Amino acid sequence: MTMPVRRIRPRTGRRSFDLRxxxxxxxxxxxxxxxxxxxxxxxxxxxxxxxxxxxxxxxxxxxxxxxxxxxxxxxxxxxxxxxxxxxxxxGVHTALEEWEAPAAGAPSVDAPHIADAAGPSAGYDRAYDYDDLDADEFERAVAALCERDGCTGVEVVGGAGDLGADVLAVAPDGRRVVIQCKRYGDGHRVGSQDLQRFGGTCYTVHEADVAVLVTTSDFTAPAAEYAEQCGIVCVGRPALRAWHDGTGPAPWTLVDAAGGC
Structure with a gap:
C-alpha cells in the first residue's frame, strides 16, 4: 500500500504577518x-x-x-x-631639527678634541684648532696627543691644588712626564714667573723625569732662559702644531736625562 507523501513548502525567508x-x-x-x-x-x-x-x-x-x-x-x-x-x-619644526642636527658622520661640537684620564685618545682629532678650546679642553687635547704617541697611564689632573701639573703620563721609554698647559692668546706670552712656579714643583713634588710646559702662545726670553737652565721643555705654538700634525717630535724625545733646577 502506497503512503501519500506530504509536500513541504520551502521557506521563502519572508516574515509572517503580525496583526499586532x-x-x-x-x-x-x-x-x-x-x-x-x-x-x-x-x-x-x-x-x-x-x-x-x-x-x-x-x-x-x-x-x-x-x-x-x-x-x-x-x-x-x-x-x-x-x-x-x-x-x-x-614642517618648520622638522626643518629646524634637521638644520640643527649634526650631519651623519660629522664630529660633535664638543666631543672631537676632548680627552680625559680614562681614555684621552678617544678625543683626538687632527682637524681642530687649539684656539677654539678652553683651558680644560686644551689639557685634555694635550693628554690625547700623549696617548696617541705611545704614553701610558695618561691622566688629566689639572685644577685647584694641582701644584703646576695638568697632565701626567709615562713615556714609551718609561720616564715620568709632567706637563703644564697654558692656554694663552697670541698677545700673552708665557713669562719667567710661570716657569719658576712650574719649576719649583715639577721635579720636587711630582718627581718628573721630563718636565714640559705647553702653550698656544710663545715664551718670553727670560722664561726660555730659565727653562733651559732647569731642563724644562718649552713647547710653543709652532712646536705644538708640529707635534699635533706629526711633523715634529714629541716633547719627551727632546731630553735624554732628567733635569732639575
Whole structure:
C-alpha cells in the first residue's frame, strides 16, 4: 500500500504577518497625521489672523538658509586653515631639527678634541684648532696627543691644588712626564714667573723625569732662559702644531736625562 507523501513548502525567508505590529503601525501613523493636521490648521488660522507674522517667519527662514550655508563654509574654512597652520608649524619644526642636527658622520661640537684620564685618545682629532678650546679642553687635547704617541697611564689632573701639573703620563721609554698647559692668546706670552712656579714643583713634588710646559702662545726670553737652565721643555705654538700634525717630535724625545733646577 502506497503512503501519500506530504509536500513541504520551502521557506521563502519572508516574515509572517503580525496583526499586532500592523495595528500599532497604523495607530502611530494616524497619530502623526493628526498632529500634522493640527499643526497645519493652527498655522492656517495664524496666517489668517496675523499674516504679517507669517511673512516675517518665512523671510527669516529664507534668510537663515544662506546664513547657515555661509556658517558651514566659514567653519570648513577655519578647520582647513587650522590644519594648514598645524602642518606648516610641524614642517618648520622638522626643518629646524634637521638644520640643527649634526650631519651623519660629522664630529660633535664638543666631543672631537676632548680627552680625559680614562681614555684621552678617544678625543683626538687632527682637524681642530687649539684656539677654539678652553683651558680644560686644551689639557685634555694635550693628554690625547700623549696617548696617541705611545704614553701610558695618561691622566688629566689639572685644577685647584694641582701644584703646576695638568697632565701626567709615562713615556714609551718609561720616564715620568709632567706637563703644564697654558692656554694663552697670541698677545700673552708665557713669562719667567710661570716657569719658576712650574719649576719649583715639577721635579720636587711630582718627581718628573721630563718636565714640559705647553702653550698656544710663545715664551718670553727670560722664561726660555730659565727653562733651559732647569731642563724644562718649552713647547710653543709652532712646536705644538708640529707635534699635533706629526711633523715634529714629541716633547719627551727632546731630553735624554732628567733635569732639575
Amino acid at each position: 505590529s500592523t495595528a500599532l503601525f497604523f495607530v502611530l501613523l494616524a497619530l502623526l497625521l493628526c498632529v500634522l493636521g493640527f499643526a497645519v490648521r493652527t498655522l492656517a488660522g495664524t496666517a489668517e489672523r496675523r499674516p504679517a507674522w507669517v511673512a516675517v517667519l518665512c523671510l527669516a527662514g529664507l534668510a537663515a538658509v544662506p546664513a547657515w550655508g555661509r556658517r558651514r563654509r566659514r567653519l570648513f574654512g577655519a578647520r582647513t586653515a587650522r590644519r594648514a597652520a598645524a602642518a606648516l608649524e610641524e
